[in-house]
Amino acid sequence: MNLELILFIVLALIAAVSAVMVITQSHPVMSAIFLILNFFALAGLYLLLNAQFIAVVQVIVYAGAIMVLFLFVLMLLNTSSEFKVLTDKKFIKFFALLISAFVFVQLAYLIFFTKPSNAVKGNLNVSSQIGTIQNIGKELYTNYIIPFEAAGFLLLAATIGALILAKKKFE
Amino acid sequence: MYQNSTEIFQMMPFIIIGAGILLSIAVEMSIKKSELILPWFSILIFAVSAVISIAGIQQESVLFGGMIAAGGKAAIFNFIFNVGAALVVLNSVDYIKKYGTYYGEYYILVQSSVLGMMMMSGAKDIIMIFMGLELMSICFYVLAGINRKKFSANEASMKYFLLGAFATGFVIYGIALIYGTSATTKIDDIISGFNRLITNPLFVAGFIFLLIGFSFKIAAFPFHMWVPDVYQGSATTVTGLMSTTGKTAAFSVFIIILAAIFSTHSINKFTPYFAAIASLSMLYGSIVAISQDNVKRMLAYSSIAHAGYMAIGLAAGNISSESGIIFYLAAYTFMNIGAFGIVSIIEGENDTQLGISSYAGLGNRNPVLAAFMALFMFALAGIPPLAGFFGKYYVFIGAIEGGLTWLAVIGVISSVISVYFYLRVVVYMYFREPQEEIKIYSDNLSLSAVVVSGLLVIIFGLFPDTLLNLITSALIR
């Protein structure tokens, strides 16, 4: 056991357990807090994967901005602990568990069966270089400039949309 | 990079619409009476962009550093999106006034959604498909709930949003697996290595996730649960936009990512999947639509059935079924926009006059509207010689060529079933006496949109071969 593997196991356990807690907690605020924990664990995993920029953005954008928005809305709506957490329809509950268990087993089987790592020649030198801000910024502003512009339009449309739906008075 | 003038010419639609969005925002912010300007401005940019797109049909080129293709099939799709959106805008001017809520943002969001669709239909990189899909979807989520004081609109918007975001999750996960197994997001590279990649089960799994995600967007059977409520709850003009151009955009993505199957002779591993969703959607849509009394809801179920007919073409996966799908999409877009246009004219305040009984006696009271409604209903039912018939015909021919005769037979059976509920509207219009007092607002702009779509449906029905040859020539090149 080296340190890396121990770190991975700890972070993966935190991520998995917090993911389950998100969907089982009865209070929405608790769900949100476990989701933040999950995002932090993922940020740690990204660091293990040498994706420094993504790890930082994960904390700033996801755990920071998006989850704060969630918590704001939860506070605004003042929802208390739910009386009934799960949907009433028994059939759906059963179906949901079945379908997701199927998806998971199928994916796990495929992943271990096809061994995608065989096709991959892990080059440590390369991978520690690609995740830097410098490299990703260069890619964003050269090869991926058009999706980047599209993201601008997307955020513009989302801003307009959020404004028109949530603004209190509209003349 | 951009040496020749053709490329600059073909880039213009994107630039025009992008600049149009920004200009519209400026107009909306600075001018008080923006409702007099924005609709006409939107129609102008859609019309210019449609003309430029279709003018470049003969030459296919890759623009923006290999991210977006223009010309060829993308030209046809862009034409459909722009003309469809222009008709919807024309239809919306008076409809929005009737609702008593005018937001200039409506037109800005319609323009943004068209930009998203154009990105999808010309995408050369999976990232572009994803960004276009999200740009379109986010605009639709908002447009569905734009009448925010009405609870049914809120609910439609929320249902559409939750299920759409759920579908997005599938799309991203599928893209992640495709990227992992092919080490690229360039669609051309994936297509050229398709025969090798398809043997990798993880790649197939990723592809199926992607297909499931887009099956939500085309409203095919097991993923249809949002359709009736969203189509009924949204403003009628918005429903007209998302049921036609939105569906076309999703189908254009299917055609792009399955290009290896359509053009070369790769084995279509996804035939069982598409055959299943096609047959189930056709039968489910046609059978459930029979019991609907609300015309908007009836058209929603009919839209599920039409997604099924088009999916037959995907199951067949040959060049004639591909051109059949594109012809069908064009025909479907204009007949459905026309039908929803008439529904929006008849519709009264607060969701009244949507039931089929409101159409009783329309043949006497408003013969023009009734005639066009009958035209669209016949076209949707697939009665020759209208556009809808040839759409179905070409798709079925493709299916028979692909050895899927049983699927074509199911298609014919479900078309026969669907004749019942389409003709029911016609029977109500001409052979029933009105039970209640129906007040129809005179709405010349919507009527002109209806007339234009009606003419397009007739033209598509009169010259189907010419158009099909045009589509096929654009595909083969």
Add this chain to the structure above:
Amino acid sequence: MTSIPMEYYLVLSGFMFSVGIVGVLIRRNAIVVFMSIELMLNSANLTLVTFSSYLGNVTGQVFVFFVMTVAAAEAAVGLAIIIAIFRNKLTVDIDKINIFKW
């Protein structure tokens, strides 16, 4: 990172994806359903970053950047929709706001 097999990361992300699906299908609170969707998006991000660094290919990480943009935009719009619906009906319970049949 060489000592950890790539499959471990992929299975973790597959697990999170399945948990997200269950959450979307069984929870009643619209906000929690939306959180489950965020969980699904994050599991896809983990897959992308894993492949990206094991392949030594930057595209995956660029794509994650775009997914985050989209998630932010969706969060803004989705929460606005939830606020709009709460203004009209004072509930975010999916089962209660069914005025149409599902």
